[in-house]
Amino acid sequence: MSFKKHANFKMISRMKYILLAISILTASVGWAAGFATDGNGIRNAISASINGEGVLYVSEIDGTVSCHTTSGKTLWRNPTDNPAVMFEIEAADLDGDGNDDLLAASGNGNIYCWGHDGQLRWTFNPGRKVRFSEVAVVKNGDTVQIFAGGNDCVLYELDTRGNLVSETKYAGIIRKLEAGNFVYKDQQSLLVMAMTSDKWSWSFLGIIDPRSKEVLVEGNIKKGELLQFKSLMINELTVADIDGDGLDDFMFVGTGKADSVASAARDAAGQFVVMNGKMKPIVQFGFPKKDKQLYAHGFAASLQPVRNEIAVNFGTVLYVLGLDGQLIARTGKAYEGFAFNGLTVEPESRQLFGDGQLGGGTTLHAFDLTQDHWWEAPQQLLGRLAEVESNLDTLYRQSLKFKRPAYQKKSEEPWVLVSGREPNEAVANLKGEDLKFVTMSTWSEDFDRSKISKVAGEGALKKDRRKPYDLSQGEIIARARKMEQSGVPFTLWAGHGTDPFYMQVETMIGILEAAPTTCYGFVYAEMGNPEDPRSHYFVNHYIPQLAPAMRKQGRAKLFFRFKNIFWAAGAHLHPWDQLFFSRDYADLVVPTTEDTNSSTQDINLAGRVGMFMGGYVDQHALRLVEDNVCCWRPESACGQTSISPFLRSGVLRAAYGARYGIISGLKFQQEPGIQILYALMKSGVLPQVQPEDILSVGSWHLMKDIDEHHVEISEDGHDVMLYTPEDDNAVISVGGVGWSGAGLSDHDLSKVALGVDYRWLNFIPELPNGMVPIAPIGYQSELKKRGTPFSVSSTKEGFINGKKVPANQFGTYMRQIVEAGAARMPIAVKGASWSAIRLDDRHVRLILIDPGYIDPQERQAVISFQGRQPVSAMDILSTETLDASSPVLTVTVPAGSMRFIDLAY
Known part of the structure; x- marks a missing residue:
């Protein structure tokens, strides 16, 4: 970017906020569509009727609920006193007074019912730990049945007072519940979807009789027309009569391709499908490949009775379809614009609302459905995200002006950033710290693996389907030599849990010799399984040969991107303990994350800080990739349109010693975007940190006799069928992907030590007691020498004076430790x-x-x-x-x- 372009950017940026202020003013006097609510990030919205007027019920990310008129007046708002993800809300008249009440399914294990006046009527909890995610209401005459489900694979039936009526077990977590006239025109039934994987297709999709619970119609994914949908990640499912036969159909939106060769949409980026009550696909629309977005959130809304159209949202692209599935209009562009959390039709005002935005949007964006080209209505950036963008604009401008004070010395080492985005001219011209930018590539080698398979078993022959394995050893080393000659710093992705051996170790040594000044190391991801023979082979055979060559070369590192609670727990298991905690490779290993579909990032961070401050490694890394924000993938989308979450996450990690960074993707980010982080680093606003200079640590948590089974459950990123109520009675509790969104008990390490209330994208824990690093039990002698408080656990149970105690008894003791440590901090x-x-x-x-x-x-x-x-x-x-x-x-x-x-x- 030229300086002229940068100056223009600043001018455009300032103009944007002038226009933003005008848009906020016009919204307040009714000239612009939509309104900003006075709460926090919107997760759901649904239309309802109160006293004959259309209103909108809204839930916020942490569980708060509110009610608003369609013109923006807040009628009531109830903050949550038990934070967790509010997965779904439903509006229904439960007491027959003609007004819709509000039902909600919360990850804290409760089903809530508020009256239309905002008063809490009742709360249901089954008496055991559960993460609720679905609620539906079936009405047949005067009979009203409430159904709820979540991660314990049980369909709960409640009456209108919240009393339990029945429980029905399913072979899968309850993924979706919808009521409708699917089978009979005069009688409602219940659509149930269950799943066993964290994202793919379903284990059961059927329509059941709400009284008997007998299956009326089942959609078998194993054969017939539905087989083509087995590779879809289903985001959303809604109900409407699309074909006009007087029976309800259901519409679902999924990310991925249909597998049937006969499907015209089989190569699409995602699918919109309408099925009737016989489980027959009657409408299918594939999102064009050009609109592909990583884990894009998709949902649909029938615009009936206002218009005979369907609005389908896929990430930042909105499609308008006829009831036959034919495309009428398309608006938006992949990775640009507004990424709504949902779509809500309010029939009284004849408006379609885009429900907030991903990343904390507080605006209900309105479209006037009485207009023929309603989708062309300009949408303004209002509310919280407008405030955030203004704050970041200020932060960027100030960081460009910052002059390092005399008492702050320049760092001896550069920031090393594995990133495809180099600094713009304004950042590059800053006088301050050094930034070293490094590329990352994948060179996969075609080589004979028989030597490895003899030791590591047949699994060593397995390859990563995403890689071509089309290069010889000579070709790879020649490429490295060419990079050296051109002076391009580079890293190579060298292995993954699906295949730790993209290259022979001899080839890697050849790369180091061919590129002594430009090779910055090798990246490994998601290969933390301690029971995998390939892991043992890697530690026992690759590492001992690589280490001397790396030290001779002098700059290359081994970057390990591992997820979940690996750095706090799994890393302590054999064989990883000899790599990560022997200190034999402290100068070579750089721990970082692969935290997509993980809800325990706070613990993983505390583990890396413990490795760094305990001297087990001399570097660790921050990682900013757009799929960081994917927790339970069908319910958490990647498409953040602001750099804010990534920026703040990166700054916190750097503030606890991360000098290396792995940054890729972030296609949503417009300028200045990631340049704000670069500006903070280069100007010196964000200083490089040595372990001894971190003053915000008061206590530690140590690992002893780690419960391997508990770690395995917490580490599993795809199996949502590992539920047990006892998952809650653990020091690191409810850690598996099947618990994403769940509230935490008072004895949980995340809550007690790190200030986390619920398991959902905790990249930035509050740290009310300072950072509480996690290290192996062997570090206790050093802590005792310094008089530093520490607690000890096996991840599942705690230890008090060497004796094992249950987590629900250990919590009080652990709180005393962290509070005593916090009191010692300056x-x-x-x-x-x-x-x-x-x-x-x-x-x-x-x-x-x-x-x-x-x-x-x-x-x-x-x-x-x-x-x-x-x-x-x-x-x-x-x-x-x-x-x-x-x-x-x-x-x-x-x-x-x-x-x-x-x-x-």
Whole structure:
């Protein structure tokens, strides 16, 4: 980017917010469509009727619910007192007064019912730990039945007062429940969808009699027309009479391709399918390949009775279809524009609402369905995400102006960023730290694996289907030599859980010799299974040969992208313990993440910080990839249109010592996007951190006699059939993908130590007790020497004075440990994610970050000075002087952004 272009960008950026202010003003006087709610990130919206008027019920990401008129007036709002993902809401008149009440299925294990006046009528919990995700209401005459389901594979039937009527077991978690006149025109039945995988197709799809629970119609995925849909990840399922026969059909949207050769849409990026009550596909539309988006969220809404059309949303693209599935219009562009959380038709006002936006949007975007080209209505960036973008614009401009103070020394080493996006000219021209940009490629080798298979078994012959394996050893080494000659720094993806051996170890050594100044190492992902013979072969045969060659070469590292709780637990199991905790390879190993479909990122981070601060590795890495935001994939989409969650996640990791970064994808991000992170690094706003300079650690958590079975359950990223109520009675509880979105008990490590309330995309834990690093039990001697408090667990049970105790008894003890440690820190912060870094003997940089990863909000951070009182405090970007005269200082952290405060002593 030229400087002229950058200047134009800043001008355009400022103009954007002028226009934004105008749009907010016009919205307030009714000139623009839609309105911003006065709550936080919208997850769901549904239309309802109160006193004959159309209203919208809304749920927020953390479980808060509210009611709004279609013009934007808030009638009531009930904040949650038990945070968890609110997976679904339904509107139905349950008491016969003509007004729709609100039902909700929460990941905290409750089904809630609020009256139309906002009063909580009742709560249902089955008496055991469960993550509810579905609720539906069947009405037949005066009989009203409420059905609910979740991850325990049980269909619960409730009456209108929330009393349990029946339980029906299914061979799969309850994925979708919908009521409709599917089979009989005068009688409603219940559509049930169950699944055993975290994303693919279904284990049961059928229509049941709501009274007897007998199956009336079943959609068999194993044969016939439905076989073609077995590779779809079903995002959403809604009900309407599409073919006009007086019976309800159901519409589902899925990501992926249909497998049938006969399907005209088999090569599409995703599918919209309408099935009738006989489980016959009657409409099918494939999203064009050009609209493919990684784990895009898809959903559909029938616009009847207002229009004989169907609106189908796929990521950031909106399609308008006729009832026959023919395309009428398409608007939007892949990876650009608005990524709604859902679509809601409000028939009284004849509007279609786009429900918020991914990443914490608080706006209900309206389309006037009385207009023929209704989809052309311009949508304005309003509400929370507009606030976030304005805050990030300020952060970027301030970071470009920052001058490193004299007391902050320049780092000796560069930031090393494995990224396809280099700095723009404004960032490149900054005088400050050094940034080294490195490419990443995959060169897969065609070689004889018989030597490996003799030791590691037949599994060593298995290859990764995504790789071509089309290069010889000589060709690969020649490529490395060419990279060296051209001076292009590079890394190579060298293995994965599906195949740890993309290349022979001899080939890798040849690469190091051919590229002594440009090869920055090898990347491995998702191969953490300690029982896999290939893992043992890799540790016992590859590593001992690679290590001397890497040390001779002098700059290459081994990057390991492992997910779930691996760095806190799995890494301690054999054979990984000898690689990661022997300290034999501390100079070579760089732990990082592969956290798609993981809801335990907070624990994984604490494990990496423990490795770094404990001296088990001398580097760790931050990883920013667009699929970071995928937790339970069908219910969490990748398409964040703001850099904010990725930026804040990256800053927190860097603030705890990550000097390396792996950054790829992020196709949604427009300028400045990731340039904000580069600017913070290069200017010196974000300092490089050594372990001894991290002041925001008060206590540690150590691992002993790790419960391998519990780790295996927590590590499984695809099997959602591992449910047991006992999963909750663990120090690291409800960690498997089948628990994504669940609320946490008071004894859980994430809640007690790291300030996490529920298992959903916890990339930015609040850290009310500071960081609590995780390390092996062998580190206790060092902690005892320093007098540092620590607790010990097996991941499942805790240890008190060497004796094993159940987690629900251990929680109180663990809380005492972390609170005692927090009281010893020189600085403590409540209300924001944070890190305190010593710059020199007289200066500390305090980094405060909004912890709402996909739910950004303005935060009030309460800073307590528990040791020496600073003589001054200054926001180094705004240059605002803060009052540091009292032991407590309260500051505002902007929504979706951060603050950097230097304390002088």
